[in-house]
Amino acid sequence: MTPSEPRSADRQGSTGACPVNTFNEWDPLEEIVVGIVEDAVIPPWETISPAVVHDKTQWEFFKSEGGKRWPPEMLRKAERDIEAFVHILEAEGVTVRRPERFAWDQPLAAPGWSLPSSCYALMPRDVLLVIGDQIIEAPMGWRSRFFEHHAYKSLCKEYFRGGARWISAPRPELSGASYAPDFVAMEEGEEQRTILTDHEPLFDAADAIKCGRDLFIAQSSCCNTFGIEWLRRHLAPDFRVHEVEVYDTHPMHIDATFLPLAPGKLLVHPTRCAKVPDLFEKAGWDILLCPEPDMPLTHPMYNCSRWISMNVLMLDEERVIIAQGEERLIAAFKKWGLTPISCPFYDFETIGGGFHCASVDVRRRGTLQSYL
Numbered sequence: 001m002t003p004s005e006p007r008s009a010d011r012q013g014s015t016g017a018c019p020v021n022t023f024n025e026w027d028p029l030e031e032i033v034v035g036i037v038e039d040a041v042i043p044p045w046e047t048i049s050p051a052v053v054h055d056k057t058q059w060e061f062f063k064s065e066g067g068k069r070w071p072p073e074m075l076r077k078a079e080r081d082i083e084a085f086v087h088i089l090e091a092e093g094v095t096v097r098r099p100e101r102f103a104w105d106q107p108l109a110a111p112g113w114s115l116p117s118s119c120y121a122l123m124p125r126d127v128l129l130v131i132g133d134q135i136i137e138a139p140m141g142w143r144s145r146f147f148e149h150h151a152y153k154s155l156c157k158e159y160f161r162g163g164a165r166w167i168s169a170p171r172p173e174l175s176g177a178s179y180a181p182d183f184v185a186m187e188e189g190e191e192q193r194t195i196l197t198d199h200e201p202l203f204d205a206a207d208a209i210k211c212g213r214d215l216f217i218a219q220s221s222c223c224n225t226f227g228i229e230w231l232r233r234h235l236a237p238d239f240r241v242h243e244v245e246v247y248d249t250h251p252m253h254i255d256a257t258f259l260p261l262a263p264g265k266l267l268v269h270p271t272r273c274a275k276v277p278d279l280f281e282k283a284g285w286d287i288l289l290c291p292e293p294d295m296p297l298t299h300p301m302y303n304c305s306r307w308i309s310m311n312v313l314m315l316d317e318e319r320v321i322i323a324q325g326e327e328r329l330i331a332a333f334k335k336w337g338l339t340p341i342s343c344p345f346y347d348f349e350t351i352g353g354g355f356h357c358a359s360v361d362v363r364r365r366g367t368l369q370s371y372l
Helices: 056-065 072-091 148-161 225-235 278-282 306-310 327-335 346-351
Strands: 029-034 095-097 108-110 113-115 128-131 134-137 165-168 208-211 214-217 240-243 258-262 265-268 273-275 286-289 319-323 339-343 359-364
Touching: 029 072, 072 095, 072 319, 072 339, 072 346, 128 148, 128 359, 134 148, 148 165, 208 258, 214 225, 225 240, 306 319, 319 327, 327 339
Parallel strands: 029 095, 134 165, 214 240, 265 286, 319 339
Antiparallel strands: 029 359, 108 113, 128 134, 208 214, 258 265
């Protein structure tokens, strides 16, 4: 784990003028964007939906209710969770920023397709890839999330004026050519496949995870090989982009499958992470298997599985924010030398994702290093 000299363009975040500076998942957190619950809409059923909705019994729910507001009581519970998360962050000295409200219930259209609504500004991690002093707007594969970056425009402009670099990846067409025709989601035991073609570069920002000079990314229902190659070329030569092999019937985002917690500590899903890159073994990292989630099987989940338990947020190399109730993972973190901070989050996870999903780091106090 040898430190390397940062580029002059990195501006060093807290040691310089630029307000944006983040190279990994564990340097001391100084500023973060956290999603908002207001105005959240049930995602409308669309071409990509069979690839991302795990539970087939919910398909009719999305087909009939998509485009409508979530029930008020569900939103109230989710908001209590997200505000408890914000309270912990602010109590630990972290500056918390929020996206703007947006009329997600308005119809949207592009050449060749239309939908009754967008979705929400719940999960900034999906929309913005922040690496070094750069903000990259992701070319997302969901049609209903085509305009989601608008909720973050004011923040991006502010960070740009403060010295950050800001770019949008190629805006996708999301025509029928971007999706495999007559796609059927895979079942356990079948060969890995995804719904996306390589017609155009596509990825969600949460398909990638930072580890200093090395960035790890996995193909998913939202990320194709064209998107990985675009990111690899765009970030070269300062960053190395590695593809992680996963096995998942509904693959979507790497941070509930493969998550570097601190130098030498890699948390992985016990079955989805088909192969840990050899780099970690060669560098002597501990490979930590996430224990079975404690979330009750009866807890309602619409957008993700119970394994969202491993979608945690590091405040620094030791402190980690984790969902209240995940006692097995809390015990494992303590065994691994980490300090868990629990926060109620099951009700947010019902309609959204975990702590990592619900936020995106803007500034961590650290410099660009190589850990592998």
